[in-house]
Amino acid sequence: MSRLDTDDQPGYVERNVRRHRKGESAIVTDNVGQEWPVALVYNGISHAVMMCTPRDLEAFAVGFSLTEGIVERGSDIHDIEVYYRDEADALPHAEVHLQVVQQAFVSLKDKRRALTGRTGCGVCGIESIDLLDLQPEAVPDTGFxxxxxxxxxxxxxxxxxxxxxxxxxxxxxxxxxxxxxxxxxxxxxxxxxxxxxxxxxxxxxxxxxxxxxxxxxxxxxxxxxxxxxxxxxxxxxxxxxxxxxxxxxxxxxxxxxxxxxxxxxxxxxxxxxxx
CATH class of the missing domain: 3.40.140.10 (Cytidine Deaminase, domain 2)
Structure with a gap:
């Protein structure tokens, strides 16, 4: 796999389509949003595969790690490397490798959670309803x-x-x-x-x-x-x-x-x- 510069992925691909309009049809070029499997790998162990548009993947990995409760703060992530494979004979996909603090990694393994995310997914892959976390943190009143x-x-x-x-x-x-x-x-x-x-x-x-x-x-x-x-x-x-x-x-x-x-x-x- 190669290192990924997310600017290399435009977020869309061009495809030929047949457009039908008012009883007539024509072959034209259309733009279609990219959707790739993106694996999130923590300290060498794959935790989640989400279907994403393959841009801004470093920001995505940081946001996912925080909003899914894998880490408590951004400083718990020590390093991020993004890799991709986009070859003619293979499914285009990416991997984001994160190094997180040991406490976060131990907690992640204890959850025994392996996600396979889909485009509309919110809780794909949890093992039981008991693992569904519906108790949000209280948002502080900062006067905003x-x-x-x-x-x-x-x-x-x-x-x-x-x-x-x-x-x-x-x-x-x-x-x-x-x-x-x-x-x-x-x-x-x-x-x-x-x-x-x-x-x-x-x-x-x-x-x-x-x-x-x-x-x-x-x-x-x-x-x-x-x-x-x-x-x-x-x-x-x-x-x-x-x-x-x-x-x-x-x-x-x-x-x-x-x-x-x-x-x-x-x-x-x-x-x-x-x-």
């Missing part, structure tokens, strides 16, 4: 929500499309964005999986030492429970989503004291379990 601009959510909804380059090309990727108190989009990541996009965003914030309690996450997807659970782990005070939430997402957000808003548009949004 008090200084949130009245039109911040509307601004984020308006500005997000400008940061969705791969979505414009393919029509098939999710985006996760980090916004400040005015709703300005400061960072955005895209992936075929909505939880992968969020992990990439969180990993990037941690690598850049951004305070994750002083901003909010804006997602192009629905609000499912694992997105809220992941955000609560790093103290994100609010999530806004374009589509609907699930009942469990609302419940987890309430437990974590995390503000959840959905159906976010340029002129409206819905807030759940608001006081």
């Amino acid at each position: 929500l008090a200084k949130l601009a009245p039109d911040a959510i509307e601004r984020a909804a308006r500005d997000l499309p400008a940061h969705q380059r791969l979505t414009k090309l393919t029509g098939g990727l999710h985006a996760a964005a980090w916004c400040d108190e005015t709703g300005a989009v400061l960072h955005a990541f895209e992936d075929v999986g909505r939880h992968n996009a969020l992990d990439k965003l969180i990993g990037h914030l941690v690598l850049q030492r951004v305070d994750t309690t002083q901003g909010f996450v804006f997602l192009s997807s629905r609000a499912s429970y694992e997105l809220v659970r992941k955000s609560a782990r790093v103290g994100v005070p609010m999530i806004a989503t374009i589509s609907a939430p699930t009942s469990l997402a609302i419940a987890i957000a309430k437990k974590a004291s995390l503000r959840l808003v959905s159906f976010a548009r340029e002129n409206s949004f819905v807030e759940y379990d608001a006081d």
Whole structure:
């Protein structure tokens, strides 16, 4: 396998398609989002295989490690190496090798958890319902929500499309964005999986030492429970989503004291379990 420079992977591939329109058809070139198996290997032992868009894999691995509770902080990860195989006679795939502190590695082995992630996966691979972790960390009140601009959510909804380059090309990727108190989009990541996009965003914030309690996450997807659970782990005070939430997402957000808003548009949004 070769070392991976994620800039070498565009996030999409070109394919010839037959387009049908108004009773006529033609062969044209279309762009399709990349989806690769990505193995996460901790201290030499493979722990998870997730289906991802093969860009920003270092950020993805850091975010996944934190939001899945494998490590408690970014400093628990000592080293990351990304490798890939993209040959004509083999399934394109990547491996991310992480060296983590011994305590985290011992805890990981004790969980006896081997994931095989799929694009829409939240809990693939757990051995029983008893292993499902639905007790989120309490999000600290740092005063961020008090200084949130009245039109911040509307601004984020308006500005997000400008940061969705791969979505414009393919029509098939999710985006996760980090916004400040005015709703300005400061960072955005895209992936075929909505939880992968969020992990990439969180990993990037941690690598850049951004305070994750002083901003909010804006997602192009629905609000499912694992997105809220992941955000609560790093103290994100609010999530806004374009589509609907699930009942469990609302419940987890309430437990974590995390503000959840959905159906976010340029002129409206819905807030759940608001006081």
